[in-house]
Amino acid sequence: MQDTRLFLRRPSVRLALVCLFIPVLLLLAAGLHGADGHQVDLDAVLAGISVVHPLGCDALGRDVLARVAEGLRLSMGVGMAVVVLGAITGITLGIISGWVSGWVDNVLMRLADIVLSFPGILLAIALAAMLGPGVDKLIIALVAVGWVGFARLSRAQVLSLKAAPFVEAAVGCGSGVAYIGWRHLLPNIAAPLLVEASFGLAAVIIGEAGLSFLGVGVQPPDASLGTMIREGTRLMLVSPMLVVWPGLVLFLMVMAVNLLGDALRDILDVRMKSSA
DSSP states (O other): OHHHHHHHHSHHHHHHHHHHHHHHHHHHHHHHHOOOTTOOOGGGTTOOSOSSSTTOBOTTOOBHHHHHHHHHHHHHHHHHHHHHHHHHHHHHHHHHHHHHOHHHHHHHHHHHHHHHTSOHHHHHHHHHHHHOSSHHHHHHHHHHHHHHHHHHHHHHHHHHHTTSHHHHHHHHTTOOHHHHIIIIIHHHHHHHHHHHHHHHHHHHHHHHHHHHHHTSSSOTTSOOHHHHHHHHHTTTTTOTHHHHHHHHHHHHHHHHHHHHHHHHHHHHOHHHHHHO
């Protein structure tokens, strides 16, 4: 309880909660408004802010508030799915690599080096283009890029814990690798992995928006913050708010996640605690 209070008192956490205020408010407003973000209304093309359309309408007369809320939910859903799948894949391979060592470690780490040798966004674009459009294909492309950070971090942590007394005691008792990894290694490396997941979530949100902006991510008529920004750039001189609203929500979400990641790192990093 006291750690929770200290966490909430941190300036970065308070600023993150402030950044989350507008996205959460938009989600609540969209839920109360009940408009359909896919309904085309040619009589309301590029309509301004009104009671019927609180954030106006786009070039097809679709409600901007409903589409921003749908894009926000999709970005968060894709982000959470990619982080969970990437963490499961990366942590599993990292623990195996660090524990087994030898040629298994060499093969897995060279594979990670190959992935890291390419810029992440370019590799994700290539994979998304090869797999084709669709949210599921987008998740696969982002997971193929995002597992490496978890793998390298978990491998480094396992290498530092292999000689720990409690691990040697578990080995001496005849415990299997799966049991040792689940009951002994994973709980002791969870803190840095949690921080990695928070920063990874922010990167995935930006990656999803970037791929959708380039046309290889979420496809119309589904709403994504990236596709909304792309569609709005053609009408910036006529209706600049079509870019401002999705861009503002994207900025605030990424900023909030990064600030929470900084706070988690400060709280969970033992070295920073001891130096303080």
